[in-house]
Structure formats: structure tokens, C-alpha cells
Amino acid sequence: MDWGQILSNSASFIIAPATIAYALAAVGLSVQFGYAGLLNMGIAGFMALGAYGYAISSITFGLPWYLCIVVAIAASVVYALILGIPTLRLRGDYLAIVTIAGAEVLRLLFLTSSFDQYTGSADGLTGYQGSFRDSNPFPRGSYGFGPWTMNENQAWVTVIGLVLLAIAVTIVFLLMRSPWGRVLKGIREDEDAVRALGKNVFAFKMQALVLGGIFGALGGVIYALPSSVNPGSYVTSLTFFVYTALLLGGAATIFGPVLGSVVFWVLQTFLGNVLPALAGIGILPVSSSQASTLRFILVGVALMLIVIFRPQGILGNKKELTFVK
Amino acid sequence: MSSDSTPVPAPAAPPVPHAPRPKSTGLHKGEAVPGVAKVDPIIIADGVRRTFGGLTAVDVDHVEIPRNAITALIGPNGAGKTTLFNLLTGFDKPDAGSWSFDGKSLSGVPAYKVARMGQVRTFQLTKALGLLTVLENMKLGAKGQSGEHFFQGLIPGIWRKQEKSIEAKAHDLLRKFKLDAKQADFAASLSGGQRKLLEMARALMSDPVLVMLDEPMAGVNPALTQSLLDHILDLKDEGMTVLFVEHDMHMVRHIADWVIVMAEGKVVAEGPPLEVMQNPAVIDAYLGAHQEIDLGEITGRYHAEEKN
Numbered sequence: 001m002d003w004g005q006i007l008s009n010s011a012s013f014i015i016a017p018a019t020i021a022y023a024l025a026a027v028g029l030s031v032q033f034g035y036a037g038l039l040n041m042g043i044a045g046f047m048a049l050g051a052y053g054y055a056i057s058s059i060t061f062g063l064p065w066y067l068c069i070v071v072a073i074a075a076s077v078v079y080a081l082i083l084g085i086p087t088l089r090l091r092g093d094y095l096a097i098v099t100i101a102g103a104e105v106l107r108l109l110f111l112t113s114s115f116d117q118y119t120g121s122a123d124g125l126t127g128y129q130g131s132f133r134d135s136n137p138f139p140r141g142s143y144g145f146g147p148w149t150m151n152e153n154q155a156w157v158t159v160i161g162l163v164l165l166a167i168a169v170t171i172v173f174l175l176m177r178s179p180w181g182r183v184l185k186g187i188r189e190d191e192d193a194v195r196a197l198g199k200n201v202f203a204f205k206m207q208a209l210v211l212g213g214i215f216g217a218l219g220g221v222i223y224a225l226p227s228s229v230n231p232g233s234y235v236t237s238l239t240f241f242v243y244t245a246l247l248l249g250g251a252a253t254i255f256g257p258v259l260g261s262v263v264f265w266v267l268q269t270f271l272g273n274v275l276p277a278l279a280g281i282g283i284l285p286v287s288s289s290q291a292s293t294l295r296f297i298l299v300g301v302a303l304m305l306i307v308i309f310r311p312q313g314i315l316g317n318k319k320e321l322t323f324v325k
Numbered sequence: 326m327s328s329d330s331t332p333v334p335a336p337a338a339p340p341v342p343h344a345p346r347p348k349s350t351g352l353h354k355g356e357a358v359p360g361v362a363k364v365d366p367i368i369i370a371d372g373v374r375r376t377f378g379g380l381t382a383v384d385v386d387h388v389e390i391p392r393n394a395i396t397a398l399i400g401p402n403g404a405g406k407t408t409l410f411n412l413l414t415g416f417d418k419p420d421a422g423s424w425s426f427d428g429k430s431l432s433g434v435p436a437y438k439v440a441r442m443g444q445v446r447t448f449q450l451t452k453a454l455g456l457l458t459v460l461e462n463m464k465l466g467a468k469g470q471s472g473e474h475f476f477q478g479l480i481p482g483i484w485r486k487q488e489k490s491i492e493a494k495a496h497d498l499l500r501k502f503k504l505d506a507k508q509a510d511f512a513a514s515l516s517g518g519q520r521k522l523l524e525m526a527r528a529l530m531s532d533p534v535l536v537m538l539d540e541p542m543a544g545v546n547p548a549l550t551q552s553l554l555d556h557i558l559d560l561k562d563e564g565m566t567v568l569f570v571e572h573d574m575h576m577v578r579h580i581a582d583w584v585i586v587m588a589e590g591k592v593v594a595e596g597p598p599l600e601v602m603q604n605p606a607v608i609d610a611y612l613g614a615h616q617e618i619d620l621g622e623i624t625g626r627y628h629a630e631e632k633n
Contacts, residue, residue, distance in 0.1 A: 171479065179470045179488065180478030186454045186465050192416065193452035193524075197466050198440035198531060199473070207475050 001277045010270040011147040017154070019265040020161035021047075021223035026246040026257030027168045028215030033243075034251035035176060036208035037188030039096040042083075043242050045103030046213045048234035049075045050220025052110055055229045056118050058128035065132040069221055076217035079106075080210040088205045100236065111231040124230035132156070132225060154226060161222040165258065168215050173254045175211075184208055185252075237296075244303045250313025259314060267302075271295035346558050349582040350597065352391040357596035360387035367392040367535055367566050368413065373422030375408055382408040383419070384590045390535075395557065395567045397577045397598070400587035401611050406570045407449055409587070410539055414446045415439040427534065441468060443534035447541065449570070453520040455513030459504055462512050462523055463495035464488070466530030495530060502526045502556065518545040525556065536560055538569040542576055554580055574612065578602065586611060 013019050025043050032038040053072035057063045063071065079102070087098045113121040120126075138152040150158065175181045183204050186194040191201045219242075223233070241264065249260025272295050278284045279291035286294070306313070353361045366389035375383040383405040390396050398406050411417035413424060415436035423432045426444050440446075454462050470491070471477050472484025499505040502522045507515060512523060521541060528536060541557070542550055550573075558580055560567050571577055577584060577598055584601040586594040588610040594601055601607055 174479045174481070175475075178478035178481065179464070179472035179484055180475055182457070182461055182465055183473055185457055185461075189454035189456055190452045193448070193454060194465065195416070195436045196414070196440055196446050196448070196452075197527065198437050198445070198468055199465075200435075200437050211475075 001281060006270065006273040006277065008147040009273050010266050013265040013269045014262055015148060015158060015162070016265065017157045017161055017222055017226045019261050020158065020165055021219045021221075022242055022245050022265065023165055023219075023258045023261035024161070024168055024222060025216045025219030025242045026249070026261050027165070027172055028212035028219065029242055029246050030212075030251055030253070030257045031172060031175075031184075031208050031215070032212035034246065034253070034256075035181065035188060036184045036205060036212075037092065038088075038205060038209060038212075039092050040099045040209070040212065041096045041236075041239055042099030042101075042103030043212075043216045044234045044236060044238040045099065045106045046076050046079065046216030047220030047223060047238065047242075048103070048106050048110060048231075049079055050217030051224035051229045051234070052119065052125070052220075053217065054221045054224060055125040055128040058131060059125060060118055063131075065135060068128075068131070069218070072217045072221050073214050076213040077210050080213035081206070084206045084209045088202055088209065100239070103234070103236065103239065107231055107234050110234070119231075120229075122231065124228055124232075126228040128229075129153070129225065157222065157225045160225075164218050164222065168218065169254060169258065171211075176254065180204075240303065241299065244299055244306070247303065247306050247311070247313055250316035253313065253315040256313050256315040263314070264299075268295060268299070271298060346562075348597070349391075349394040349561075352394055352583055353596075357600065359592040359595055361389070361595060363389040363391040365392045366390060368424065368426055368568075370413065370424035371422060373409070373412055373419050373424055375405075375412055375417065375419045381590050383412060385409065385422075385587075385592055388585065388592050388595075390566065390568055390585075391583055392566050393561065393564060394582040395561055395569070395580055396583045396585060397581035398568060398570045398585050398587065399572070399574075399577060399611060400593075403589075404587040404611075405590040406587055407539060408590075410446065410537060410570065414444065414537060416446075440531065443532070444537065445528040445531055445533040445535075446537040447521075447524045447528055447539055449539040449543070451517065451520040451524050453512040453515060453523050456511055458509055459499070459512055459515070459523060460492070460495055460508040462527050463499060463508075463530055464491050466527040467491040467494070468531045491530075498526045498529055503552070518549045521545055522549070522553070525553075529560075533565060535566045535568065538567065540570055540572065542571055542573045550576070574602070 025047055028046070029040060029043050032040045050072040053075040054068040057068045057071040058065070083095075083098055083102050087095045109115070110119045111121060115121070133153055133156070136152055136156040138155050140152050142149055142151060143155040144150055183194060183199050186199075187201055187204055195201045245260040245264040246257050247260070248263055249258065250256030272292050275284065275291035275294050276288040279286050279288045284291055351364065353363050355361060368390040370385055370388050372387070373383060373385045374381065398409070400406050408417065412419050413431070415431065415434055415438070418433075423430060425431055426439070426442060429442065431439060454465070457465070470484065471487060477483045496505065496508075499508055502525070504519060504522060504526065507519065512520065515523060521544070525538065525541065538557070541553060545553060554576060557567055557569070581598045584595060584598045585592055586601060586607050593610055594604050594607050596604070602612065
């Protein structure tokens, strides 16, 4: 068992594009679920829109990379409005049902061969990074050190990802200490009470859904930028993984989603390396491919344990726990 | 029927503390029958009807709420009092009817706009926002906050000054309601009675014209009841109109200037409290014949003669 390699692999995920992508999506989910109490069970749909929005506008329409990001954002805004207008007036559970269904509808639309020429159907899309890589200010070479060594393209994705994440976290930080954030938290507690105080609850919920959706789409863009877009990535379990990251860090915290994503990916990678290795030397009585699937079971168990024993997450306020309804 | 905002000149209250404050009289025109016209009504409802399936919860032909007075809405359980409250505040939509507040029609106006017009309400089941602090609860009640707009909220410079003045106002009200020691605590940590106080104080943050209280006394201990009563009387002195639903007849008699009795969705009687409570229809429908008799005598577990 090569512990050095396992630990290095795990550590590399502290700032990997996938981690940043999850963090962006989890920040979006913290706005929707953590602060506004909107049970969006379809964050994978927003991420898919971001990824496909970027890839299709690059391949089919040949737009430069920054306009592709704008298209991804616009697609998620339109999607949030379509989802929100009929459901935000209803009780919260309906939003969960509609978002989970909406994400599946999107995934199946991207998967169907009817739009093969745009979406690549089951093959997904590749080769949309041209404009992004052309804009790369890093000369060819190797950057970083130790586990965090990357080539110039990876470095550029990481930098753009970190910039977007910093912007997202800053926006959430500023909003949640403003009166706007106070109304949102009030809606999470009891929307009728907030309505009775003269606040347009529907508009606030819609703004939260759209803002979170934009961050989700940006997460999708960063998720797709290093390699390819594959419809199999945007399944419902992606939503649950982002939820795990969010709840791990703390749903109603600023940095919780970021920390949660880092912990999630480092642990994921660690288990994905350690379990097959353990199986290989005969400690686990399973085959090595079974062992790597075992980590997903452990993710599910972890999600349950968090919700039962530490619902406020790593960074959440202990005091709030006393009053969990 | 005018939207004239000058309140009815109530008999001047003597500025002596703890003296019983006189009730407003002369609120109505003509005989005090159900649906009687008021001298200066703030709410006028016409033909408001709400059915739930086969049940007609509210069917009010005509009712007017007098301005700058304290009006009690009483009636047996299921009489439609809370439903009427919900209809008047836009939380529920009637099947038919029209109603106006301050001369402006409220038909089809959503609840948040009703609240912005100056008609705020509290709830029978108290809605304190548990995971917000008491002070945050209060600040949420203020109207017209620029920081509540998405983009303006991003820039603290825009709303900080207003936030300071809102906070000062919240402190004043909290002091008045004796909640100032609790301001940094989560509202979830308050007792039931304190939540009632908080909800009322929060409603006052918006400088309302009409305050609608749904069972303000339910679950409040006797000592707190007295201070709540004083707060409600203060509201009238400050020029507000109060409409409340209550089952505590002592309270109704003590502070209401006008009483509206509902039964089976209809207004069955209205008038000044003492007269209404003598009305045989009201006694039959709601108060019961034994309202002045000790409960022990009715149940036969206690006899007045046994008492020395």
C-alpha cells in the first residue's frame, strides 16, 4: 500500500476544480436551502445547465469563453424562473418535488438523441475549451508544488474557479448581513409572519432561487471546464453529494459550503484510494471495484450521521441546535 | 365612509396613570343592530363570504370597524373569527364580497400589500421567528427598508444609517414591552407569553394604522395580561385602531369600545360591550347562561354556601 501516493492524491483535491465546482454549487444551495429554506433537490439540474450552456455556446455558436459563462448564467436564471413561478407560492415540499423532477427532465433532454447535434446525447461534449485555453495568461509549464502540481490549463481553471468562488462567497457574505438576508432568514422560519410584516415573500424567494441557481450553474461550468460534459454526471446523486458537502460544513454559514466541499472531496478521494488498496492486500473481503463503490455507501452513511448528530454542520452555531424543530 | 384621517375625537383621557381610561362612545349611527353604520369606519366589509367545501365559514352581509377605537370580535369556536381575520388581511381569498380599508378597496390585494398600507396582524398561534434574535425579529418589522432590495443590500453604506434608526426604534419598543434584556437571544428561547409580546411589538415596528390581534391573551399569565392590556390601550391613545379576537370576557369588557359577535359565520350582534353582553342572542350563542356563576357550581363540585 502506497500511503504517500494515497495521501498526495487526497490532498490534491483541496483545490481541485471539482472541489471548487462543488463549493460553488454548495454556496448556491446554502442561499436556497440554508438561508431561505427552499428545499431545492435539483441543484444537479442547475449544474447541468451551466455545463451544457457553456459547452453548447462554445461548440455550436463559437462564443468566447466569458460569453459562454454569461449564457450558462442566463440559462440558469430562466430555469429558476420557470421552476419558481408555479411552485414558490405553494408549500415548500412542492419545490423539492418539482426541482428533483426538473433536474431529471433536463438530464434526459441532454441525453436524448433528438438533439444529438447540439448535446452529443449519451457521448456528451468535448473540445469546447479552445477559447478558454487561448485566453490563458499562464505560459506552458508546471505550476504549484507537491500534490498541487498542475499544468498551465489546470492552473487557469483553478484560478478562474477560485475567483468565481470568492465572488460568490463575498456576495453571500454581504447579503446575509444585510436587511435582505434578514428577510430571507425570516422566510425560512415562518413565511406567513414575514408576509404579515409587509414583505413580498414570493419576490424574496424567487431572488434566492435565482441567485442560488446562478452559483449552481457556475459550479457546473467549473466542473466541466477541465475535461468534458457527460449527461451521466448530472444525476440525482450529484444533488445529494452537494447536499452532503453543504450539511457537512453548515447549511446556514458563509464558509461552511466551501469547507464542506473540501472535506467531502478529500475524504472521497482518500476512501476511493484506500478501500481498493485494502481489498488488494486482502484486508477487505471484496474485489477492488466493489471496494471503490463502498465509498458511496459511506457517503450515504455520513450524510445520515451528520443530519442526526450534527445538523448545524462543522461551522454551524451550536446554540441553534437547541431549537431544531 | 370618507378616507378622512382625522380620528373621532374621543373623550379626553385624564393623564393620570393607572386611572381607568374612558371608553370611546358614540361610534355608531342609529340603533346598534348587526351591520350598523359607524360614524368614522376604517374597515367596511360587504357581502364577504368564504366557504370550505360545504361549510360556510364566513358570511358577513355588512360590517364596519370604527376608527381609533378598540373593537373586539367574539364568538364561539368555529364562528369564523379567524377566517374573517384572514380575509380582511389578504391571507385568504373570499368567494364573494368586497371590503375596504381606509377608503381603499382591498379585494384581491395580497397580504404583504395590505400590511404595507398600515394594517398589520398577529396570529393566534404565535409566529416568532425562532432562529432570529429578538432584535432581528423587531428590525424585520420596519417598513420601507432600502437594504431589503437585493442590489442595495450588497452595499452596507446605503442602508447602515436607516438600520441605526430602526435599531433605536426597536430598542424603545423592546424596553416598553420589557423584552430589552432578551434582545440578543433567539426568539425560540422566549416563553409563550413573551413571544406574544414580541409579536405585538414587532407589528408595531411598522407604524400601523390598524392593529389586528388574534387572541392576544391566550396563554398569557395574569400579571402579563395586565401589561398587555395597557399596551393595547396605549395603541388607541397613540391614534391607532385595534381589532382583536378574544375569548377572555373580562378583557373584552375591560378594554373594548365596541364588540362584534359572530356565530356560524354571521355577525349576530354588535354594540358597546356591556349592552352586547346582556343581549339574549349573545348569551345563547356564546356566553352561556352561567357566565357569572362559578364553574364549580355548574359542575356541582363546589357550592358557594360552603365558603365561609
